[in-house]
Amino acid sequence: MSWLDFFRANRKAEPDSATQAKERLQIVLAHERIGRTREDFLPRLQQDLVAVVARYVAIDPGKVNVALDRGGDISTLAIEIELPGAKSGASAAPAAANG
Amino acid sequence: MAQVIVVTSGKGGVGKTTTSAAFATGLAQSGKKTVVIDFDVGLRNLDLIMGVERRVVFDIVNVIQGEARLNQALIRDKRVDTLSILPASQTRDKDALTKEGVSEIIEELSKDHDYIVCDSPAGIEKGALLALYFADQAVVVTNPEVSSVRDSDRILGVLQSKSKRAEEKRDKVKEHLLVTRYDPNRVERGEMLKLEDIREILAIPLLGVIPENESVLRASNTGMPVILDAESVAGQAYKDAVGRFMGQELPHRFLEPDRKPGLLRRLFGGRAA
Ligand SMILES: Nc1ncnc2c1ncn2[C@@H]1O[C@H](COP(=O)(O)OP(=O)(O)OP(=O)(O)O)[C@@H](O)[C@H]1O
Ligand SMILES: [Mg+2]
Numbered sequence: 001m002s003w004l005d006f007f008r009a010n011r012k013a014e015p016d017s018a019t020q021a022k023e024r025l026q027i028v029l030a031h032e033r034i035g036r037t038r039e040d041f042l043p044r045l046q047q048d049l050v051a052v053v054a055r056y057v058a059i060d061p062g063k064v065n066v067a068l069d070r071g072g073d074i075s076t077l078a079i080e081i082e083l084p085g086a087k088s089g090a091s092a093a094p095a096a097a098n099g
Numbered sequence: 100m101a102q103v104i105v106v107t108s109g110k111g112g113v114g115k116t117t118t119s120a121a122f123a124t125g126l127a128q129s130g131k132k133t134v135v136i137d138f139d140v141g142l143r144n145l146d147l148i149m150g151v152e153r154r155v156v157f158d159i160v161n162v163i164q165g166e167a168r169l170n171q172a173l174i175r176d177k178r179v180d181t182l183s184i185l186p187a188s189q190t191r192d193k194d195a196l197t198k199e200g201v202s203e204i205i206e207e208l209s210k211d212h213d214y215i216v217c218d219s220p221a222g223i224e225k226g227a228l229l230a231l232y233f234a235d236q237a238v239v240v241t242n243p244e245v246s247s248v249r250d251s252d253r254i255l256g257v258l259q260s261k262s263k264r265a266e267e268k269r270d271k272v273k274e275h276l277l278v279t280r281y282d283p284n285r286v287e288r289g290e291m292l293k294l295e296d297i298r299e300i301l302a303i304p305l306l307g308v309i310p311e312n313e314s315v316l317r318a319s320n321t322g323m324p325v326i327l328d329a330e331s332v333a334g335q336a337y338k339d340a341v342g343r344f345m346g347q348e349l350p351h352r353f354l355e356p357d358r359k360p361g362l363l364r365r366l367f368g369g370r371a372a
Contacts, residue, residue, distance in 0.1 A: 016288075016289025016290070017289065017290055018286065018289045018290060018291055018292050018293065018296075019289065021244075021245050021292050022292060022293075022296045022300070024245065025245055025248055025249060025292075025300055026300060028249065029249065029252050029300065032249075032252070032253070033252070033256070036256045036260075
C-alpha cells in the first residue's frame with residue numbers, strides 16, 4: 001500500500017454520526033408509520049379472505065400461509081391457501097385413486 | 100373562544116416547560132389574554148420556571164374536585180398583567196385529572212382568554228393525552244437527537260388519532276415544529292442532526308429553532324421565563340417563534356456556527372476573501 005492509498009482509505013471513513021442518525025431514523029420511522037395506520041387491518045383482512053374462500057371449498061386452516069413484507073415504498077401481503085385437489089375427496093378410500 | 104395550544108414532545112426533558120413558560124409569556128406580552136396550565140400532576144415545575152412557586156395556594160386538582168374555584172387557583176403574573184398560571188398538584192397522582200374536569204376548566208377559561216397554553220408531561224399516558232386532547236394547535240418540542248425525533252413522530256400520530264378534533268373528525272390539530280437545544284457548532288462537526296434533516300423527517304411546518312444556551316438555566320435559577328431575557332439568544336429565538344405564531348414573517352436566526360477568526364485573518368487583520 002502506497003502512502004497515497006493510505007490517505008484515500010482514510011477519506012472513505014464511515015459517514016459522520018449525524019448522517020447515521022438521520023438514516024436510522026428514516027428507516028425506523030417508515031416502519032412505525034406503517035404500523036400506526038395499517039397494522040390493525042391486516043389480521044382482519046387475512047381472516048376475511050380465508051373465510052370467503054372457505055365458503056366455496058373446504059380448506060385446512062393449517063395450510064394457510066401468510067407473509068407480510070414491509071418495504072420502504074410498498075408493503076405486500078401474500079396469502080397462500082392450499083386448496084384440496086381432485087384426489088382429496090377420495091382420500092378416505094385411498095385405494096380407489098388411480099395415478 | 101380561546102385557542103388551545105398544547106406544548107408536547109413524547110420524550111421527557113426536551114424543553115416543554117421552558118417553552119410553555121416562554122411562549123405563554125410572549126403571547127401575553129403582545130397583549131393577548133393568556134393562561135398557562137401545568138398538566139404534570141405529581142411533578143409540578145411550571146410554577147418554579149415562572150417564579151410563582153411561593154404564591155401557589157390551590158391547583159388544578161383542587162378545582163376539578165370542587166375544593167376551590169378556578170379564580171382562586173389562577174395566579175396572576177406580576178410582570179405581564181395579561182398572563183396567569185394554573186399550577187398542577189404536587190401531591191396527587193395523574194388519575195385525579197379527569198376529561199370532564201379538564202373540559203370544564205378549559206371551557207370556563209375560554210370565555211375570557213385568547214390563548215390557553217397546556218404544558219404536557221412527558222410520555223403518552225393519561226396526563227399527556229389529556230394535555231393534548233382539547234388542543235387546536237400543537238407545538239411539538241424536539242431536540243436534535245434520535246430518540247426525541249422518534250418520540251415527536253409518535254406524538255404527531257397521537258395528535259392525529261386521539262385528540263378531540265380527531266375524534267370528532269373536525270379539521271386536524273395545527274402542528275408546529277419547535278427545535279430546541281440546537282447547537283450549530285456540533286451540527287457543523289457532523290455530531291448533531293441538522294435542522295433540514297429534522298424538518299425532512301417530521302415534515303411539519305417549522306415554528307422556530309431555540310439554540311442551546313446558558314441563559315435558559317440562568318433564567319430558571321431566578322424564576323424568570325427566558326423570553327424576558329431580551330439580550331439572550333434563546334430569549335430572542337423564543338420571541339421570534341411567538342412572532343411567527345402570530346403571523347409575522349421572520350427569518351430564522353442563530354443557525355450558524357461561531358466563526359472563530361482564522362489564523363491568517365488574525366495575522367493579517369484584513370477580511371478573508
Ligand atoms: N435551549 C436550551 N438551552 C439550554 N438548556 C435548555 C434549553 N431548553 C431547555 N433546557 C434545559 O433542559 C432541561 C429540561 O427542560 P424542561 O424542564 O423545560 O423540559 P421538559 O420537556 O418540560 O421536561 P419534562 O419532560 O420532565 O417535563 C432544563 O434543565 C432546562 O434548563
Ligand atoms: Mg416539564
